[in-house]
Amino acid sequence: MNKGYMTVCSNERIADDIYQMILRGELAKTCSAPGQFLHLKVSESMTPLLRRPISIAHIDQDKEEVTIIFRKDGEGTSLLAAKTKGDLLDVLGPLGNGFPVETIDSGKTALLVGGGIGVPPLYEHAKQLTNKKIDIISVLGFQSVKDVFYEQEFNQYGCVHIATVDGTHGTKGFVTDVIEAEKLQFDYLFACGPTPMLKVLKDRYPDKEVYLSLEERMGCGIGACLACVCHTDESDQSYMKVCVDGPVFRAQEVLL
Numbered sequence: 001m002n003k004g005y006m007t008v009c010s011n012e013r014i015a016d017d018i019y020q021m022i023l024r025g026e027l028a029k030t031c032s033a034p035g036q037f038l039h040l041k042v043s044e045s046m047t048p049l050l051r052r053p054i055s056i057a058h059i060d061q062d063k064e065e066v067t068i069i070f071r072k073d074g075e076g077t078s079l080l081a082a083k084t085k086g087d088l089l090d091v092l093g094p095l096g097n098g099f100p101v102e103t104i105d106s107g108k109t110a111l112l113v114g115g116g117i118g119v120p121p122l123y124e125h126a127k128q129l130t131n132k133k134i135d136i137i138s139v140l141g142f143q144s145v146k147d148v149f150y151e152q153e154f155n156q157y158g159c160v161h162i163a164t165v166d167g168t169h170g171t172k173g174f175v176t177d178v179i180e181a182e183k184l185q186f187d188y189l190f191a192c193g194p195t196p197m198l199k200v201l202k203d204r205y206p207d208k209e210v211y212l213s214l215e216e217r218m219g220c221g222i223g224a225c226l227a228c229v230c231h232t233d234e235s236d237q238s239y240m241k242v243c244v245d246g247p248v249f250r251a252q253e254v255l256l
Helices: 026-030 075-081 120-131 151-155 175-181 195-204
Strands: 002-015 018-024 037-041 052-060 065-071 088-095 109-115 135-142 159-164 188-192 209-213 229-231 239-241 248-250
Touching: 002 026, 002 065, 018 075, 026 065, 026 088, 052 075, 052 088, 052 120, 065 075, 109 120, 109 175, 109 195, 120 135, 120 151, 120 188, 135 151, 135 175, 151 159, 159 175, 175 195, 188 195, 195 209
Parallel strands: 109 135, 109 188, 135 159, 188 209
Antiparallel strands: 002 018, 002 088, 018 065, 037 052, 037 088, 052 065, 209 248, 229 239
C-alpha cells in the first residue's frame, strides 16, 4: 500500500450519474492487479470524514495514470464528481486482492459478468486476460439505456452482450437471462456487481471456477475497522475482510 497525491487529468460524465476520472501520479506505478481499488480522500476538510473506495478500471503505468469510474450518489461521490483538471487527490492504494491472471490457462474462455457500477474493474481484467491469449465474453447489466457505459471499450476484447432491466438496450432482463438465452460456454467466470447477482452466479455454476468481487461499504480500507466483513459459513463464526482478504474471492469461499 502506498499513499500520495494524484492529479486529476480529466473527469467526465459518461452515463447517468456515472463519471470517469483519470488520475496521474507515481502511485500508478504500483498498480498492476485488476480488481484492486483506491481509497480516496474527497475533501480537504473533516467532512466527509471517511475515504471513498473506488475500483480501478484501467492502468497505464507508462503514463503513470489510472482510470476510475464511479456513481455520484452521495455526499462523498458528489464532491468527487465536482473535481476538475489539475485538482489534487489524497490517495491510498492500490488496496485489496484482485482477480487472478497468471494462474488462468491460455487458450481458455473467460466469462466476465458486470452489473452496474460493478463493470469497471472487469475492464482492466479483460485487457490483461486478452494479453494472455484468453478468449473473452462479456455480459454487462444495467437498469436502462441511460445507464449503459463502456460497451464499445469492452468490444475490443471480445463479444459483448448488454442486458437492461427495462429492455431499452440489448436484451430485456438480467445478466443471468443473457447467459442462459445465449447458452454461453466458458471455463472461468469473473463477476462484480450487486450481491443478489453474485449469489445467483455462485449457485448456478458450482462446478465452474468462479471469482466474485464483493461490493461493501468500507471504513479504513486496511482491515482495522472490521466494517466490511463477509461471512464464510452459515454459523456466522468465521469471516474475512473484504478490503484486505478481497474484494475478489473464490465463490466457494464466501457466504452470500
